[in-house]
Amino acid sequence: xxxxxxxDDRTIARAIRKSRLMDAALKKHWLAVLPHxxxxxxxxxxxxxxxxxxxxxxxxxxx
Amino acid sequence: MSAPDQADxxxxxxxxxxxxxxxxxxxxxxxxxxxxxxxxxSALPAVRLSAALLLAASLAACxxxxxxxxxxxxxxxxxxxxxxxxxxxxxxxxxxxxxxxVFRDQRGVYQFAWLExxxxxxxxxxxxxxxxxxxxxxxxxxxxxxxxxxxxxxLPPSQPVRLVEAGVAGASPTPAPGSSTTYVxxxxxYWAMWYPFPVGGTGYSRPTYYDPPSRTVEPxxxxxxxxxxxTPKPFGDRVAGIRTAVSGQAGGTGSGSAVTNKSGAGGKSxxxxxxxxxxxxxxxxxxxxxxx
Numbered sequence: 001x002x003x004x005x006x007x008d009d010r011t012i013a014r015a016i017r018k019s020r021l022m023d024a025a026l027k028k029h030w031l032a033v034l035p036h037x038x039x040x041x042x043x044x045x046x047x048x049x050x051x052x053x054x055x056x057x058x059x060x061x062x063x
Numbered sequence: 064m065s066a067p068d069q070a071d072x073x074x075x076x077x078x079x080x081x082x083x084x085x086x087x088x089x090x091x092x093x094x095x096x097x098x099x100x101x102x103x104x105s106a107l108p109a110v111r112l113s114a115a116l117l118l119a120a121s122l123a124a125c126x127x128x129x130x131x132x133x134x135x136x137x138x139x140x141x142x143x144x145x146x147x148x149x150x151x152x153x154x155x156x157x158x159x160x161x162x163x164x165v166f167r168d169q170r171g172v173y174q175f176a177w178l179e180x181x182x183x184x185x186x187x188x189x190x191x192x193x194x195x196x197x198x199x200x201x202x203x204x205x206x207x208x209x210x211x212x213x214x215x216x217x218l219p220p221s222q223p224v225r226l227v228e229a230g231v232a233g234a235s236p237t238p239a240p241g242s243s244t245t246y247v248x249x250x251x252x253y254w255a256m257w258y259p260f261p262v263g264g265t266g267y268s269r270p271t272y273y274d275p276p277s278r279t280v281e282p283x284x285x286x287x288x289x290x291x292x293x294t295p296k297p298f299g300d301r302v303a304g305i306r307t308a309v310s311g312q313a314g315g316t317g318s319g320s321a322v323t324n325k326s327g328a329g330g331k332s333x334x335x336x337x338x339x340x341x342x343x344x345x346x347x348x349x350x351x352x353x354x355x
Contacts, residue, residue: 021087026124029117033102036110041098048094052087 009034012046021052085128088121095121140169142298143194147172150191152208156180160204160216161188166225167257170194171274171301173224175216177206195295197270200260207270213295215270223256226280226303255280261287272296275303 007015016022016030030045037045095117102114152158157180164176173196176188191206193214201217208214218224257280259273273289274296280286280303295301 021084022091023124026091026117026120029113029120032113033098033110033117036102036105036107037098038101041094044094045091048087048090052084 007042007046009042012042012049015046015049015053019049019053021049081128085125088125088128092121092125140302142302143170143172144298147192147194149193150189151193151214152177152191152206155208155210158206158208160206162204162222163225164188165204165216165218165222166227166254167275168227169302170298171296171303173216175206194301195272198259198273198289199270218260220258220260220262223258225254226257226275226286227254255282255284255286257286257289259289274301278303 013031013034016027016034019027022030034042034045099114099118103111105111105114158177159180161176161178166174168174172192172194174190174192176190178188195213197213197215199215199217200220202219203217204219204222205217206214207217257275271291271293272295273291275286276288276290277286
């Protein structure tokens with residue numbers, strides 16, 4: 001089965017901006033390096049953001 | 064394209080948002096380190112600079128998250144379930160209290176060292192724990208044990224009560240019945256100074272029950288004055304504590320420890336009851352609830 005294609009930079013950048021995990025400074029630096037990241041690191045970054053966002057949503061729902 | 068790492072699996076830490084956030088920030092930090100490894104060789108100076116800044120910001124974010132995870136808010140301290148009175152004199156009277164020996168833990172249990180009258184320097188001070196203790200301003204640190212009612216601790220304006228975390232002092236051996244035990248001064252890494260009767264304040268001359276004016280204090284903070292009441296507050300309302308922001312070890316060699324959320328595994332209860340045999344035998348016992 002073919003792996004799902006990684007999201008494009010625009011999608012990852014949107015996830016960074018919307019992330020509740022990072023403060024403004026950290027977001028700014030990730031956005032700055034994003035175009036220069038290796039492909040597998042883009043995938044890793046996307047996975048971390050998605051998981052963290054999911055945990056935040058679950059935490060909200062449990063309250 | 065490779066799938067996300069197995070390390071990115073949904074985490075059981077989602078039950079603890081603080082721990083989950085810390086774990087996610089650690090993953091970001093690790094990714095930042097990995098990316099900085101090749102970005103620092105970029106031909107573009109701006110990219111090299113961004114990589115360095117990214118790494119620094121990632122480390123700082125992890126540090127801040129760790130500090131939050133290790134705080135001990137007083138709300139998480141378990142209040143007393145019964146009164147504590149151990150090591151107090153067994154006869155009514157006035158007893159000198161050793162200067163700078165007075166502590167109060169987050170649950171509202173006082174501990175201090177007192178001296179037998181006439182002992183001078185020849186006898187070791189004796190340690191006591193009491194949750195129902197009235198305070199009053201006096202000329203010197205002194206304990207009054209009345210015929211009836213709760214004991215009174217007199218404190219001059221210069222004498223602080225050290226607010227500490229845990230309720231167990233330095234270990235001392237269980238004494239044989241009728242014998243005395245040398246008081247072992249408690250050792251706490253963090254405390255705040257509470258002056259119930261500061262200079263220039265309106266210290267009550269009549270003994271009353273006192274609590275710190277704020278529920279949370281920072282290590283090293285000075286707290287002046289207090290909230291007086293004619294009757295002891297309910298156990299839950301006596302919780303007023305020191306918040307530490309470093310990895311939690313309780314003061315003292317007892318079994319109390321600071322609650323941490325770092326691993327999401329809930330940590331031990333923040334305080335434990337003092338051992339009743341820890342000091343010289345005297346009046347009182349754990350669990351007594353004398354009325355005033």
